[in-house]
Amino acid sequence: MEYNVNTMPPINIVTIDYKQYLSVSEISSIEHEVSIMETREAAGIEALRIVQEQRGWVSDESLYAIADLLNMPEAELEGVATFYNLIYRQEVGQFVIHLCDSIACHLTGYQQIYQAINTHLGIGYGQTTGDKKFTFLSNVCLGGCDKAPTMIIGKQHYQQLTPENVIDILNDLASQESEHD
Amino acid sequence: MIEIIRPLTQLVNLQSPLSLNDYISEGGYQGASKALHDYSPKQVLDLVGDSGLKGRGGAGFPTGMKWSCVPMFEADDDNAPAFKYLVANADEMEPGTFKDRYLLEGAPHQLVEAMIIAAYTIAANRGYIFLRGEYHLAGKRLQQAINEAYQQNWLGKNIQGTNFSFDLYVHTSAGRYICGEETALINALEGRRANPRAKPPFPQISGLFGQPTVVNNVETLCNLPHIVKQGADWFKALSPNSDSGTKIYAACGRVKSPGLWELPMGTTIREILYQHAGGMAGGFKLRGLLPGGASTDFLLPEHLDTPMDFDSIAKVGSRLGTGGLIVLDDKNCPVAMVLNLMRFFAQESCGFCTPCRDGTPWAVEVLTRIEQGTGRKEDLDTLYNLCDFMWLGKTHCALAPGAVEPLKSALRYFSDEFEQHIDNGCCSYQQDNIVNKSLTLQSSQGGAVHG
Known part of the structure; x- marks a missing residue:
């Protein structure tokens, strides 16, 4: 077939201003981080954390918005976002369980804690419960080796876990009102 | 029994760390004050060199030597870089290691004071505490300490009436073990993936944003106020061995009382394990141990009388690393x-x-x-x-x-x-x-x- 540029239909390019996806407070927090760095993109990791703190996770739209705000390519920011363990690029539940599976917790039996959570919630690593309350992840050493086994949920460290007390912790959290309602 | 001097941990309070005023009334900021008012940067550098302080992050590199590679400039030198950086490596992720967390949560002002001294010595005008993301409480307490220090002119412009100015910020990492490697940490601070860089150039010459940068471990830095305050000879005398100072040792696994203890550098494995950690927990026998975190060679019960200092541990085929014992018992494979x-x-x-x-x-x-x-x-x-x-x-x-x-x-x-x-x-x-x-x-x- 002849290929004629003049007769081709025009390509419709839609430009989206992704910056509108960010809130005023998110932008001001990110700009503060920018102000203490020599380059804008240096604030990328903090920016991802700021947005994640507000929204629970980093969606594609959020990622594009941050990249636009920091004048950097989205692919580069995606590379950064997927490199780090604590940036969630998929939707997570209200409570994200980070169970330590490093050596001190291995020696003191984190496997039993895993089993207890797994049985109680019916999810394994990388999964979220149907009611979107809990997401279950493993975590490298949490620095609580003298009180192993340990886990973090939100900003709270839980130490000296047993298959029994971990269920009590989960039940307590499950009965809390959802923060985002 | 001789009383053990514990400079690093004597002011640690995990429940409620000392506020700036309380820290000062306990003798805090005297080291920083002495450095800023009585010493030139070169004099502090020599003092730290003479003290024999070695890096506590695992590699054991002499701190004075690390600093001595930083280029120094006269005030009116046009070639002087706009920024020189000091970074505290608080990205503690070595499995079996939790000493820095103790210092960060329990005595945040000690680190701030230490960073003022280090920054003064290398003439750094900007500093970051590179903190691992999971240490939320440490982050909160450090920020509080930094705010207090700014309010009372221990940070910011013309600190305590001198010509020295220094800004300090907390950067929270998003979690990756490799960030503990100093050049990877620098990449992470620049907002990149934390791949280590090729050396040379060394960070002291071209580090963060291409500027002279020194990265020191938290425990290493926390020794500085005490060295400046009490002198190099005092610091050397803290240890009976060739390595100076004290070390925060730890033990985890199936031992009776896991925990951490500040002891003279070169305390034997046996003393740490049996006197301080109380020996093995009931029903468990000692099979072997990693002396300094996950990335060190196993040692056996026959090595128990080895002093935990850099040279002695190297002689029996392992590394001192972070000084955190990970104990393998007979019920674990x-x-x-x-x-x-x-x-x-x-x-x-x-x-x-x-x-x-x-x-x-x-x-x-x-x-x-x-x-x-x-x-x-x-x-x-x-x-x-x-x-x-x-x-x-x-x-x-x-x-x-x-x-x-x-x-x-x-x-x-x-x-x-x-x-x-x-x-x-x-x-x-x-x-x-x-x-x-x-x-x-x-x-x-x-x-x-x-x-």
């Missing part, structure tokens, strides 16, 4: 322990160089096979070969050689265990075999949330 360690290194490898990116998961695969009872005779040769492929000089940074250390030493000390697993087609320790199998399946399917 050595193969499973090495598998757990290797899985950690495989997950945390940055993926930049082939020996590490491919070698660590390969070792995990082979070790998993052996642990699950489907290992083959030739697997041991594969593991020996991997130890060679991933050794120093063949990789981009020290992560893979660090992963080799426990593996290589386990193959040597627990070779009969590896062979029994293969010969018997099972692991004789596994009371919870089913749990482990389901975990292995889970991790091979991958937790995909972080992409």
Whole structure:
């Protein structure tokens, strides 16, 4: 077939201003981080954390918005976002369980804690419960080796876990009102 | 009994750390004051050099020597860089290590004071505390301490009426073990993936944003106020050995009372394990131990009388590392322990160089096979070969050689265990075999949330 540029239909390019996806407070927090760095993109990791703190996770739209705000390519920011363990690029539940599976917790039996959570919630690593309350992840050493086994949920460290007390912790959290309602 | 001097931990309060005023009334900021008012940067540098302080992050490099490579400029020098940086490495992620967390949560002003002294010495005008993301409480307390320090002119412009100005910020990491490597940490601070950089140039010449940068471990820095206040000879006399000062040692695993203790550098493993950690927990026997975190070689009960200092531990074939003992008991399988360690290194490898990116998961695969009872005779040769492929000089940074250390030493000390697993087609320790199998399946399917 002849290929004629003049007769081709025009390509419709839609430009989206992704910056509108960010809130005023998110932008001001990110700009503060920018102000203490020599380059804008240096604030990328903090920016991802700021947005994640507000929204629970980093969606594609959020990622594009941050990249636009920091004048950097989205692919580069995606590379950064997927490199780090604590940036969630998929939707997570209200409570994200980070169970330590490093050596001190291995020696003191984190496997039993895993089993207890797994049985109680019916999810394994990388999964979220149907009611979107809990997401279950493993975590490298949490620095609580003298009180192993340990886990973090939100900003709270839980130490000296047993298959029994971990269920009590989960039940307590499950009965809390959802923060985002 | 001689009273042990514990400069690093004497003002630690985990419940409620000292406020700036309380810290000052306990003698805090006297070191910083002395450095700023009585000493030139060169004098502090010489003092720290004379004290024999070595890096407490694992490598044990002399701190004074590290600092001495930073280029210094006259005030009116046009070639002087706009910024020189000091970074506290608070990215404590070495499995079995929790000493820095104790210092950060319990005495945040000690680190702030230490960073003022270090920054003054190398003439850095900007500093960051690179804090691991999981240490939320430490982050909160550090920020509080920094705010107080700004209010009372211990940070900011013309500190305490001198010509020295220094700004300090907390950067929270988003979590990756490799960020503890100083050049990877610098990349992370620049907002990049934390791949280590090639050296040279060394960070002291071209580090953060291409400017002169020094990265020091938290525990290393926290020694500075005391060295400046009390002198180099005092610091040397804290230890009976050739290495100066005290060290925060720790013990975890199946010991009676796991924890950490500040003791003279060169305290023996036996003293730490039996006097301070109370020996093994009831029903458990000592099988071996890693002396300084996950990336050090195993030692055996026969090494118990070795002093925990850099040279002595090196002489018996391991490394002091972070000084955190990880104790292997007789009810835990050595193969499973090495598998757990290797899985950690495989997950945390940055993926930049082939020996590490491919070698660590390969070792995990082979070790998993052996642990699950489907290992083959030739697997041991594969593991020996991997130890060679991933050794120093063949990789981009020290992560893979660090992963080799426990593996290589386990193959040597627990070779009969590896062979029994293969010969018997099972692991004789596994009371919870089913749990482990389901975990292995889970991790091979991958937790995909972080992409």
